[in-house]
Amino acid sequence: MPPSKRKARAAPKPAKKRVNTTTRATSQTPLPEAMDSSAPSQLLDNNNAVIDYDQLAAAIIRQQQQAATFSSPVEANPAPAASGSTNGECQPFINTLQQFFSGSQEICPMVGPTASNSTRSSTIHLSQSSMQLLKASVSTSTKQLYLRSYTLLHKFCAIQNVPFSLPFTEVLICNFIGDLFQQGYSPSTITSHVSAISYLHKLCNLPDPTHSFIVRKTIKGTHNLAKSGDIRLPITKSILIKLLSALHHTVQEADTRVFLSTIFLLAFHAFMRLGELVARSSVYNTKVIQRQDLLFLDDNSVQHILRHSKNMKDGQPIVLTLAANYINPQLCPIRALKTFTSLYQHKSGPLFTFKSGHPVNHSFVAAQLKHAI
Structure with a gap:
């Protein structure tokens, strides 16, 4: 080629x-x-x-x-999306919380006037009957305790310069528990405040951080480091006799000794709390036992109506009947009530009053009981 x-x-x-x-x-x-x-x-x-x-x-x-x-x-960035979603889910409950805690004497910062109008208009549309049932599920005293807990947490967040918004983190709750413990709150009180935080998350249908391992162990630590346990003892018959005898040495006024003895005997025989007999403040004067609710059936028995009680679920008054104690007249509640009503002859209002007509308050009886013990 x-x-x-x-x-x-x-x-x-x-x-x-x-x-x-x-x-x-x-x-x-x-x-x-x-x-x-x-x-x-x-x-x-x-x-x-x-x-x-x-x-x-x-x-x-x-x-x-x-x-x-x-x-x-x-x-x-998965976290910001989840956080925004969570905050959006909680916003509709602000109006519900306002209605739920309405009428209380304290203001909850979580549902205060800081919420915008657009936020308040976004409700979960509970009917009037369902809202009434939701309110009835928690007693007035428990609502006030919860509001107190939210107020303490709000102050803590302000001091620590952290946002006060749901959901609260486990670390924030643990630090809040530690702050309460440093202030001298008892473990039982701290547990009550944590329960209020738990309730709020459940009400907003959010995961409850108070049930986490670290929070539970922090609460356990408050019990372990508490200075002393509960030293209160139940009042037995022998202790009651000593209390009645000690009043002659701690209380000079005979009339005062009469109503104090009657309170001790009535609480012992009727299994009543001190708060059901005397009020902590004037707000609760109508919730303690009233004079018109006491009725002597005969010389051997007395009937009294308990219209307000901590464990009263159906709202129906409780009628209690006490019988005379002839074996030990010193411990007879009927005899004590007759002596008391002969000295204090008012016909209405709280059963236990001073000679001036003012209701006997809880703090006075508690102080006299402490002196007698």
């Missing part, structure tokens, strides 16, 4: 190598799907069959940016 023909056929070889180089470059770095059909026209000059490396580099950079865009939101 003539040499000239061999040279003519060998001329296209460099172009083939460049095409193969293009194939190797594109196979090593895959291009986006949107560019597959147009890649030859974009990356090659048809006249010279040369790779446009600037466009190739730009395509690779765009592909890497697209991969980072699809992967980074899932891996980097």
Whole structure:
């Protein structure tokens, strides 16, 4: 074969190598799907069959940016989305909490006037009857205790410069428990405040952080480090006799000794709490036993009606009848009540009053009991 023909056929070889180089470059770095059909026209000059490396580099950079865009939101920031969702779920309950705690003497900062009008208009649409049932599930005293707990937590968050919003974290609750313990709160009181936080999360249908391991162990630590346990003892018959005898040494006024003895005997024989006999404040004067609710059936028995009690669930008054104790007249409640009503002849209002007519308060009786003990 003539040499000239061999040279003519060998001329296209460099172009083939460049095409193969293009194939190797594109196979090593895959291009986006949107560019597959147009890649030859974009990356090659048809006249010279040369790779446009600037466009190739730009395509690779765009592909890497697209991969980072699809992967980074899932891996980097899951928490803010969950937090915003949680706060949104809790917002509709603000109006419900306002209605639920309405009428209380204290103001709960969680449901105070700081909420916007748009927030208040977003309710969970509880009917009047269901809201009434929800209110009735918690006693007035428990509502006031819960509001007190929220107020303490709100002050703690303000001091620590942390947001006061649901849901509260386990660390915040543990630090709150530690702060209460440092202030001298008893373990039982701290547990009550934690229960209020738990109730609020359940009411807002949020996960309850107070049941976590670290919170429970922190509460357990308050019990272990408490200085002393509960030293209160139940009043037995022998202790009651000593108390009645001690009143002659601790109380000078005979009239005062009469109503104190009657209170002790009535509480002992009728299994009544001191708060059911005498009020802690004037607000509760109508909730203690009233004079018109005491009725002597005969010389041997007396009947009294208990209209308000901590454990009263159906709201129906409790009628109690006491019989005379002839074996030990010193401990007879009927005899004590007759002596008391002969000295204090008021016909209405709280049963136990001073000579001035003012109701006997809880703190006075508790102080006299402490002195007698």
